[in-house]
Amino acid sequence: MYKTPDGKEIFVIDGHVHFWDGSPENQANIHGKQFIDCFYAYHTNLSPQEELWEKARFEKYSEDDIYRDLFVDGPDDMAIIQSTYLLDFYKNGFSSIERSTGMAARHPERFIVNGSFDPRDGEKALEYIHYMKETFDIQGVKMYTAEWNGDSKGWALNDPSAYRCFELCDKLGIRNIHVHKGPTIIPLSKDAFCVDDVDYAATDFQNLNWIVEHCGLPRLDDFCWIATQETNVYAGLAVAMPFIHSRPRYFGEVMAELLWWIGEDKLLFGSDYAIWTPKWLVEQFWAYQIPEDISAERGGVQLTDEIKEKILGLNAARLYGIDVEARKTQLAGKPVQIAAE
Amino acid sequence: MHVANLMAELEMDVWDCLAAVPDPELDEPITDMNFVERVTVSEDQRVRVDFRLPTYWCSPNFAFLMAFGIRTEVLALPWVRGVEVRLRDHCLGEEVNEGVNSGRPFHEIFAENCGGAVLGEVSEKFLAKAFDRRQEVMLLALEAQGLAAAEIVAMRLGALKRTRFTGETEQRQLPRYLDILARRGLARDDADPAFPTWEGGRIAPEQLRAHLGRLRSTRISMEFSGALCRGLAETRYKEVQIGPEGPTLVDFIAGRVPPRDAPETRR
Numbered sequence: 001m002y003k004t005p006d007g008k009e010i011f012v013i014d015g016h017v018h019f020w021d022g023s024p025e026n027q028a029n030i031h032g033k034q035f036i037d038c039f040y041a042y043h044t045n046l047s048p049q050e051e052l053w054e055k056a057r058f059e060k061y062s063e064d065d066i067y068r069d070l071f072v073d074g075p076d077d078m079a080i081i082q083s084t085y086l087l088d089f090y091k092n093g094f095s096s097i098e099r100s101t102g103m104a105a106r107h108p109e110r111f112i113v114n115g116s117f118d119p120r121d122g123e124k125a126l127e128y129i130h131y132m133k134e135t136f137d138i139q140g141v142k143m144y145t146a147e148w149n150g151d152s153k154g155w156a157l158n159d160p161s162a163y164r165c166f167e168l169c170d171k172l173g174i175r176n177i178h179v180h181k182g183p184t185i186i187p188l189s190k191d192a193f194c195v196d197d198v199d200y201a202a203t204d205f206q207n208l209n210w211i212v213e214h215c216g217l218p219r220l221d222d223f224c225w226i227a228t229q230e231t232n233v234y235a236g237l238a239v240a241m242p243f244i245h246s247r248p249r250y251f252g253e254v255m256a257e258l259l260w261w262i263g264e265d266k267l268l269f270g271s272d273y274a275i276w277t278p279k280w281l282v283e284q285f286w287a288y289q290i291p292e293d294i295s296a297e298r299g300g301v302q303l304t305d306e307i308k309e310k311i312l313g314l315n316a317a318r319l320y321g322i323d324v325e326a327r328k329t330q331l332a333g334k335p336v337q338i339a340a341e
Numbered sequence: 342m343h344v345a346n347l348m349a350e351l352e353m354d355v356w357d358c359l360a361a362v363p364d365p366e367l368d369e370p371i372t373d374m375n376f377v378e379r380v381t382v383s384e385d386q387r388v389r390v391d392f393r394l395p396t397y398w399c400s401p402n403f404a405f406l407m408a409f410g411i412r413t414e415v416l417a418l419p420w421v422r423g424v425e426v427r428l429r430d431h432c433l434g435e436e437v438n439e440g441v442n443s444g445r446p447f448h449e450i451f452a453e454n455c456g457g458a459v460l461g462e463v464s465e466k467f468l469a470k471a472f473d474r475r476q477e478v479m480l481l482a483l484e485a486q487g488l489a490a491a492e493i494v495a496m497r498l499g500a501l502k503r504t505r506f507t508g509e510t511e512q513r514q515l516p517r518y519l520d521i522l523a524r525r526g527l528a529r530d531d532a533d534p535a536f537p538t539w540e541g542g543r544i545a546p547e548q549l550r551a552h553l554g555r556l557r558s559t560r561i562s563m564e565f566s567g568a569l570c571r572g573l574a575e576t577r578y579k580e581v582q583i584g585p586e587g588p589t590l591v592d593f594i595a596g597r598v599p600p601r602d603a604p605e606t607r608r
Contacts, residue, residue: 031432034397037577041396044579045572052581146398218366218566221558247568253561297554 001331002075002282002312010286010309011324013316014070014079014278016178016213016238016270019103020095023060031148032089043275046242051280061274063103071110071336074278076271077313078322082142082178083116088149101136109330112320114140114178119162120149126168133172139320140176141169145197158200170207176319177201178236180213195223202230209319211268214239215258224261234319235262237311238270244284252290259301267311268319282312344384351382351420355390358418362410365403365464367567368471375574376407378429387423388415393430395573401433402460405451408441469539470559472525475518476536477556480549482511491546498522499531 002010022036040058057065070076081100085093092099097115104111115132117125132138146154155162157179169177181193195216202210215235216223227233235258243251258267269285271278288303295302303311317324359377360370371377371392379391390411394404408426415424428437433454440450451460479501483493486504502519506512522528527537536544544552 031397034430034432038396038398038573040580041573041576042569044581045569045576050587052583054583055580218562218569220562220565221555222562224558243568246572250561250564250568253557254565257558257561297557 001077001328002286004286004305008305010075011313011317011328012076012078012269012278012282013313013320013322014074014076014271014273015211015268015316016236017066017070017079017081017273018084018095019063019066019081019100020084020274021060021090021092021099022058022094023056026060026090026092026094028089028091032086032094035086035089035094039275042239046246047276048245048280051277053274058274063106066103066273067107067336069277069279070271070273071107074271075282076110076278077327077331078110078112079273080140080270080316080320081111081113083114084142084144084147084180085116085118086144086147088147097132097136097138107334109327109334112139114138114142114176115174116142116144117165118147118149118155119159119165120152120155122161125161125165129165129168129172129174133174138174140178141174142178142180144180146181157197158204162201163204166201166205166208170205175207176209176211177205178211178213181216181219193219195219195226198223198233199226199230202226202233206232208232209234211236211319213270215254215267217254220254220257224257227262227266233262234266234268234315236268236270238272239275241269241271241281241285242276244281244288248288249291249294251288252294255303256290256294256298256301259303259307260298264307264310265315268316269312285312348382348384351386352380354418354420355380355382355388355415358414359390359411361414362407363471364570365406365467365471366400367563367570368467368474369567371407371411374570377411385422386420387425388418388421389425389427390415391427391429393574393577394428395570395577397430397432399431399570401431401437402451402463404428404431404433404437405440405447405454406460406464408437409447412441468521468525470563472521472539473556473559474563475514475521477553477560478510478514479518480536480553480556482506482508489546490549494534494536494544494546494549496535497531498528498533498535501535502531 002012004010022032022039024033027033027036036059040055043058044052070079081104082095083097083100084095087093097113100113104113113136115129115136115138117128117132119125121128143157145156166177169175179198181195195212198210198212209232210230211234212223212227213236215237217240223235227235240251240254243254269282271281286308290302314324356372356377359380360372362371363369364371364374364376367374376394377390377392381389383389392407392411408428411426412424415421426438426441428434431437436454440454443450448459480493483496483504506515527541528535534543538544538552
C-alpha cells in the first residue's frame with residue numbers, strides 16, 4: 001500500500017516483476033553472463049545512487065529479499081511475476097514458473113505468477129500451455145520475442161506457430177499476453193525492435209489483452225499508432241519508469257504521448273524488479289507532474305491523482321479480475337512481516 | 342620523439358575521420374557515443390580500430406554498418422596502408438570482424454550472414470527518422486526566433502543557410518540537415534524549399550503544428566535509445582561497491598581501456 005503525503009492509501013499492483021537466477025552457477029555459457037550483465041548495466045545506469053546493489057545480490061536474490069523490497073520497504077500490494085526461460089543461456093532457466101511459484105507460495109495472496117512458452121517448440125509448446133494451465137492455473141504469459149532457440153534468434157507474434165498457441169490460450173482463458181519486444185537479432189534485415197506484429201496479433205485475437213512492456217520503446221511512435229487503433233492493447237511502463245529520476249522532462253514527454261494516444265485506462269505500472277525497486281519509483285511517480293509546455297503540446301494531458309491511481313493498480317486489477325476492495329480487506333488481515341533475520 | 346609525435350598526429354587524424362561514422366539508429370557519431378575504444382597506428386601506417394557497443398545484444402545489422410563505416414572512412418585517409426576493425430564483446434562479433442576485415446564488399450558479407458537478406462528497407466526507415474530529427478531542430482529554432490508558420494514553411498534553402506543560429510544544437514544540426522537534404526535530392530539549390538517532407542511534399546502553414554507533433558514522436562523514440570545507449574556504454578564495465586559512504590560505481594576494466602580525450606579537446 002502506498003500512503004500519499006496527504007494520507008490517502010493507494011493500491012499498488014506491480015505489473016512486471018522477476019524472481020530470477022542469473023548467477024554464474026546457473027549460466028550455461030557466455031550469453032548467460034552477458035544477459036545478466038546487460039540487466040545490471042540498466043540497473044547501475046538508471047537507479048539513484050543510494051539504490052544500487054552489488055553484482056552478486058543482483059545476480060541472485062533471496063525469497064526474503066524480494067518480499068522485503070516489494071512489500072515491506074516497497075509500496076506494492078501485489079506483484080505479477082513474469083517467467084522468462086532463456087534455456088539457451090541458463091541451465092535451469094532464468095526465471096522459471098516453478099521457482100517463482102515456490103517463492104510465491106509463502107504469500108499467495110500477494111503474487112500472480114505468469115507462465116511463458118516458446119511457439120517455435122511446436123506441439124511441445126501446446127502441451128506446455130496445457131501443463132501450465134492445469135498445474136498453475138495461469139491467467140497470463142510473458143512472451144519474449146528476442147529469445148534464442150537453436151538456430152533461431154527471434155520470432156514474431158504473428159508467426160503461424162505463435163497463432164496456434166494464442167488460439168489455445170484463448171480457449172483455456174489465458175487472457176493476458178505480456179509482450180517484451182527485446183532486440184530480435186535475426187533476420188538482420190529487420191528492425192530489431194519492430195512492433196508491427198503486435199498489430200496483427202491484437203486484431204486477430206480480440207479476446208486477449210496485449211500488454212506491451214516498456215510501452216514499445218524504442219518504437220514508441222509506431223506503438224502509439226497501433227495501440228490507438230486496437231482496443232485490447234495496453235502499455236506496460238517498465239523501463240520507462242526510471243527515467244522519472246534521470247531525465248524527468250523526457251519522462252514527461254513519454255507520458256504525454258501515452259496519455260494522448262492510448263489513454264489513462266490502458267497504462268500499467270511495473271518496476272521491472274530486480275532491475276529497479278518499486279519504492280523510489282512509486283514515490284517519485286506520485287510527486288510527478290508533466291511540465292506545462294509538454295502537456296500543452298498534447299491537449300493539456302496531465303497525471304492527476306485519479307489517473308495515477310489507475311496506472312499504479314486499478315488498470316491491472318481490471319485485467320486480472322482482482323476485486324480491489326475485497327483484496328484490501330484480505331491483505332489487511334495479513335500485514336506484511338519479515339522473517340526473523 | 343619526432344616519430345611519437347607523428348604517430349599521435351596520425352591517430353588524431355583517424356579519430357577525426359571516425360566522427361563521420363554514425364550509429365544509424367541514433368543518428369549520432371560513434372565517437373560522440375564513446376563507442377570507439379582504441380585507435381592504434383603502426384609504424385608502417387596500418388590502422389587498428391577497436392570499438393564496443395553499449396551491450397552485447399545491440400542490433401547486429403547496425404554493428405555491421407558501423408564496422409564497415411569505420412573501414413571505409415579510415416581507408417579514405419591518404420596515408421593509410423591498411424586497416425583492421427575489431428568489434429569487441431558482441432554476440433555476433435566474430436562474424437562482423439571476419440566480414441569487415443575480409444576485404445570483400447559489404448552487401449556480399451551481409452547477405453552471407455543473414456540468409457541473403459538485404460538491409461535496404463531498414464536503412465531507409467532509419468534515414469527517414471534521422472531526417473525527422475534534424476528537421477525538427479531547425480523548425481523549432483526558427484519558431485523560437487519568432488517566425489510565423491507561413492514564413493517557415495515557405496523558406497528557401499538559401500535563406501536557411503543565411504540564418505544565424507546561436508544554439509549549440511542548431512549549429513550542430515544545420516550542416517547535417519543540409520547534408521541529408523542534398524544527399525536525398527530533396528533540396529540542393531538556394532531556390533529550393535528548405536522544409537520539404539521526407540516524401541518530397543510541402544507542408545501547409547496550418548499543418549505545421551501537426552507536422553511538428555509527428556517529428557516529436559520520432560525524436561522521443563530516438564532519444565530513448567540514445568539515452569539508454571549512452572548510459573549503458575557508460576556503465577557496461579562498471580560494478581557497484583558498497584562502502585561506508587553507501588554504494589558507488591567502480592570501473593572494473595579501468596586500465597584495460599586506454600585513456601583518451603575526445604578529438605575536439607585534443608586540438
